[in-house]
Amino acid sequence: MKVAALSGGVGGxxxxxxxxxxxxxxxxxxxxxxxxxFRFHGLPVSPDIDTLIYTLAGLNDEARGWxxxxxxxxxxGALGTLGGEAWFNLGDRDLAMHVLRRQALDAGxxxxxxxxxxxxxxxxxxxxxxxxxxxxxxxxxxxEHGPIPFQRYFVERQAAPTVTGFVFEGIAEAxxxxxxxxxxxxxxxxxxxxxxxxxxxxxxxxxxxxxxxxRQASAxxxxxxxxxxxxxxxxxxxxxxxxxxxxxxxxxxAERYRDFLDIMIVDEQDAAAEPAVQALGVExxxxxxxxxxLDDKIRLARTVLDLAAV
Amino acid sequence: MKVAALSGGVGGxxxxxxxxxxxxxxxxxxxxxxxxxFRFHGLPVSPDIDTLIYTLAGLNDEARGWxxxxxxxxxxGALGTLGGEAWFNLGDRDLAMHVLRRQALDAGxxxxxxxxxxxxxxxxxxxxxxxxxxxxxxxxxxxEHGPIPFQRYFVERQAAPTVTGFVFEGIAEAxxxxxxxxxxxxxxxxxxxxxxxxxxxxxxxxxxxxxxxxRQASAxxxxxxxxxxxxxxxxxxxxxxxxxxxxxxxxxxAERYRDFLDIMIVDEQDAAAEPAVQALGVExxxxxxxxxxLDDKIRLARTVLDLAAV
Numbered sequence: 001m002k003v004a005a006l007s008g009g010v011g012g013x014x015x016x017x018x019x020x021x022x023x024x025x026x027x028x029x030x031x032x033x034x035x036x037x038f039r040f041h042g043l044p045v046s047p048d049i050d051t052l053i054y055t056l057a058g059l060n061d062e063a064r065g066w067x068x069x070x071x072x073x074x075x076x077g078a079l080g081t082l083g084g085e086a087w088f089n090l091g092d093r094d095l096a097m098h099v100l101r102r103q104a105l106d107a108g109x110x111x112x113x114x115x116x117x118x119x120x121x122x123x124x125x126x127x128x129x130x131x132x133x134x135x136x137x138x139x140x141x142x143x144e145h146g147p148i149p150f151q152r153y154f155v156e157r158q159a160a161p162t163v164t165g166f167v168f169e170g171i172a173e174a175x176x177x178x179x180x181x182x183x184x185x186x187x188x189x190x191x192x193x194x195x196x197x198x199x200x201x202x203x204x205x206x207x208x209x210x211x212x213x214x215r216q217a218s219a220x221x222x223x224x225x226x227x228x229x230x231x232x233x234x235x236x237x238x239x240x241x242x243x244x245x246x247x248x249x250x251x252x253x254a255e256r257y258r259d260f261l262d263i264m265i266v267d268e269q270d271a272a273a274e275p276a277v278q279a280l281g282v283e284x285x286x287x288x289x290x291x292x293x294l295d296d297k298i299r300l301a302r303t304v305l306d307l308a309a310v
Numbered sequence: 311m312k313v314a315a316l317s318g319g320v321g322g323x324x325x326x327x328x329x330x331x332x333x334x335x336x337x338x339x340x341x342x343x344x345x346x347x348f349r350f351h352g353l354p355v356s357p358d359i360d361t362l363i364y365t366l367a368g369l370n371d372e373a374r375g376w377x378x379x380x381x382x383x384x385x386x387g388a389l390g391t392l393g394g395e396a397w398f399n400l401g402d403r404d405l406a407m408h409v410l411r412r413q414a415l416d417a418g419x420x421x422x423x424x425x426x427x428x429x430x431x432x433x434x435x436x437x438x439x440x441x442x443x444x445x446x447x448x449x450x451x452x453x454e455h456g457p458i459p460f461q462r463y464f465v466e467r468q469a470a471p472t473v474t475g476f477v478f479e480g481i482a483e484a485x486x487x488x489x490x491x492x493x494x495x496x497x498x499x500x501x502x503x504x505x506x507x508x509x510x511x512x513x514x515x516x517x518x519x520x521x522x523x524x525r526q527a528s529a530x531x532x533x534x535x536x537x538x539x540x541x542x543x544x545x546x547x548x549x550x551x552x553x554x555x556x557x558x559x560x561x562x563x564a565e566r567y568r569d570f571l572d573i574m575i576v577d578e579q580d581a582a583a584e585p586a587v588q589a590l591g592v593e594x595x596x597x598x599x600x601x602x603x604l605d606d607k608i609r610l611a612r613t614v615l616d617l618a619a620v
Contacts, residue, residue: 042413059391072384074402075409081369083431084410092384092402099385100394103352121393 001027001305004187008033008048008200010065010234011226011291012193013055015304018297019191020056020126022305028126029183031210033195034111035131035138035168035203038151040088041079043098044105045151048200049115049130050097057122065234068093087156112177129183131204132174138199141165150199159236163243166198171206184213189308192223194289196237197256198244214260221262222304224289225250228267233290250284251276258282263307265289265300311337311615314497318343318358318510320375320544321536321601322503323365325614328607329501330366330436332615338436339493341520343505344421345441345448345478345513348461350398351389353408354415355461358510359425359440360407367432375544378403397466422487439493441514442484448509451475460509469546473553476508481516494523499618502533504599506547507566508554524570531572532614534599535560538577543600560594561586568592573617575599575610 003023007016007030019028033048047066054060054068061069071091080086090098097118104114110133119128138150142161153161184190195201205211214221227248232238241248250266254277257264261282266274267289274284285307291297313333317326317340329338343358357376364370364378371379381401390396400408407428414424420443429438448460452471463471494500505511515521524531537558542548551558560576564587567574571592576584577599584594597613600606 041409042416043409068388070384072382072402074380074382075385075405078378078403078406079410081432082406082410082428084406092382092405093388095385095402095405096388096392096394099351099353100389100392106352118392122391 001188001309002029002186003027003189003191003305004029004031004183005191005193006031006195006201006204007052007193008036008195008204010051012048012195012200013051013060014291014297015191015193015224015300016052016126017055017294018291018299018301019304021294021298022301025125029179029187030126030128031180031183031204032128032130033200033203035136035199036150036154037135038137038149040090040098041084042102043090043095044101045088045090045098046101046111046130049111049128050094052128053097053115053118053122053124056119056124056126056128059122067091088151089155110177112179127179127183129179130177131180131210132207133177134170134174136168136171136174136203136207138203139167139169141167159239163240165244166202168203168206171203172208174207176207176209181209181213184210184217187217187219189219189305190214190217190221191304192221192257192261194224194226194233196226196232196235196240197253198237198240202256211260217260220308221257221260222265222307223253223257223261223263224265224300224304225253225267225270227253228289229269249273249276251280254280254282265303265307311498311619312339312496313337313499313501313615314339314341314493315501315503316341316505316511316514317362317503318346318505318514320361322358322505322510323361323370324601324607325501325503325534325610326362326436327365327604328601328609328611329614331604331608332611335435339489339497340436340438341490341493341514342438342440343510343513345446345509346460346464347445348447348459350400350408351394352412353400353405354411355400355408356411356421356440359421359438360404362438363407363425363428363432363434366429366434366436366438369432377401398461399465420487422489437489437493439489440487441490441520442517443487444480444484446478446481446484446513446517448513449477449479451477469549473550475554476512478513478516481513482518484517486517486519491519491523494520494527497527497529499529499615500524500527500531501614502531502567502571504534504536504543506536506542506545506550507563508547508550512566521570527570530618531570532575532617533563533567533571533573534575534610534614535563535577535580537563538599539579559583559586561590564590564592575613575617
C-alpha cells in the first residue's frame with residue numbers, strides 16, 4: 001500500500017511516525033509544510049521538515065515536544081553575549097542541520113535534494129518531500145501588529161496576537177517539489193494529518209496543483225481532526241478558529257477540506273460532532289486520536305490504513 | 311603612548327593581553343593576521359581575530375589554549391551524525407561569532423567593521439584591526455601533499471607535513487584594512503608579537519604598504535623572539551624553520567625582519583644568541599619571555615613599553 005500524507009507541526013509528525021512504523025519500507029511519502037520556513041541570522045530553518053526528520057530518526061525530544069533530545073544551548077547564550085538577535089531558539093545540535101542546509105542551498109542544491117540526502121544518511125524509511133522547493137513564507141495578519149512573519153507571531157509573540165488571516169507569499173508562483181504530484185497520483189490513500197489547517201495544511205494545498213490533485217485523486221482522502229473536545233492538543237489551532245469567527249470543531253475543519261475530503265476521523269470524545277461533518281458530505285469514523293505513546297501513533301495509523309483498505 | 315602590535319596565534323594574543331592591561335584605554339591597536347581565515351561549511355572563521363577577541367574579553371579557555379571557556383561540542387557531534395565534514399572543530403558558543411560574521415559579510419559589511427562592533431559589544435579596550443578586509447588565504451606548500459590550504463595543514467593534518475614554502479593568495483591585490491597604516495604611522499612603538507613569522511607575521515607584512523610602513527616608521531620596531539632555547543613555546547614555528555633549511559634561533563627570526571626591526575627581545579635562556587642578532591644590526595634585550603600567568607604577560611608588555619620610552 002502506498003500512502004501520501006500531508007504534514008505540519010508536531011501533530012503531523014506524530015502520525016507520520018505511526019504510519020512509518022505501520023507500513024513496510026517504501027510505502028510512505030510525507031509532504032511537509034514549508035510555509036513556516038525562515039532564516040535566522042541567515043540560516044535557513046525548516047521547522048516542519050526538521051520535526052519529521054528528527055521524529056522519524058528517533059532523535060527528537062519527546063518531553064519538550066520539539067527539537068533534538070540531549071540538546072544544548074551554548075550558541076544562543078553566546079549569541080546574546082555578542083549582541084545578536086536571540087528571540088528564536090536554535091539548539092547547538094539542531095544548528096548542524098541549518099548550517100548544512102545553508103551550504104547546500106548556496107551551492108545550488110534544492111531543499112528537496114538536501115532533505116533526501118539527510119533522510120538517507122539517517123536511515124529514515126519514509127520519503128520526506130517539501131511541498132515546494134521555492135520559499136513561500138507565511139505571513140500572519142494580526143489585529144495588534146498588522147502583518148507579521150510567521151515565526152515572529154509564533155515564537156517571538158508566542159501566538160498571542162489576534163489573527164485575521166494568512167498570506168503565503170509567492171505561493172501563486174510556486175511549484176510542487178519534484179515527486180509531490182506523482183506521490184499523490186500513485187497513492188492508495190492520501191492522509192491529511194491532524195495538523196493546524198490554517199498554517200500547516202492550507203499552505204500545502206495552495207501550492208498550484210496540489211489541491212487539484214487531491215480533488216482528482218481516485219484514492220480516498222482521509223483527515224484526522226486536529227480539534228478534540230473543542231480544543232487543539234497543542235498550539236493555536238482552536239484559538240485561530242475562534243479569532244476568525246468559527247467555533248472550533250471537527251466540522252469547522254472538514255468545511256475547509258470538503259472539496260476533496262472523503263473521510264474524517266473524529267476523536268471518540270466527539271461522537272456528537274459527527275453529524276455536522278456528515279452534513280458536509282464527508283464520512284466519519286470515531287477513533288482514539290490523542291497520540292501520547294508510540295503505540296497510540298501506530299494504532300491511529302492502522303485505523304487510517306484499515307479504512308483505506310476497505 | 312600609542313602602541314601598534316602585529317599579532318597572530320596564541321603567542322600574539324598573550325602579549326596583546328599584557329599590552330592591553332599595561333596601557334591606558336585607547337593606547338593599543340592590534341593588527342591581526344587573517345591569512346588563517348577560512349570557511350567551514352560556509353561559515354567564515356577568523357582564528358587570529360577571534361583569539362584576540364576572546365582573550366581580551368576574558369572569555370578564552372586558558373587551559374586548552376584556544377577557543378572559549380565553558381565550550382560545548384553538540385554542533386560537531388550532530389554534524390557528524392548528519393554526514394557533514396567534521397575535520398575542523400567549531401564549538402557551540404564559538405559558532406555564534408561565525409554565524410554573525412557570515413551575516414555581516416553577506417550584508418556587505420567589512421570584516422573590520424564587524425570586528426569593531428564585536429569588540430565594542432564586549433567592552434574590549436584595544437582596537438582590533440584585521441590586516442586586510444580582503445581574503446588572502448595562506449596556502450602551505452608541502453612535500454607530501456603539494457599545496458594545501460592552511461587549516462587543512464594545521465588542523466586536519468596537525469602540522470605534520472613537511473613545509474617547503476607559503477603562498478598568501480591574492481595578497482598582491484589586497485589593501486590594508488582601514489586604520490592599519492594610520493595606526494602604524496601614529497604609533498610611538500610598533501610591536502611584533504612572538505608569533506610564527508611564516509604564517510602569522512609575514513602575511514601581515516606582505517599586505518601592500520605594511521612592510522614599507524614599518525621600514526619608514528620613526529617609532530622603534532620591537533619584536534619578541536618566538537624561538538626560545540631552539541624551540542617554539544607552541545606550534546610548528548621551529549619545525550618550519552628546520553624544514554625550510556634554517557636553524558631555529560632568535561637570529562633566524564631577526565633575519566626575516568631585519569629591514570625594519572630595531573630591537574629584538576630575546577629570552578633570558580638565549581643570552582648566547584644575542585651576538586648573532588646584533589650582527590644583523592638589530593639591538594637585543596634579554597627578558598623573561600615565556601608567558602604563563604597574566605603577570606608574565608603584563609611584565610613582558612612593560613619591558614617592551616619601557617624600551618620604547620627610553
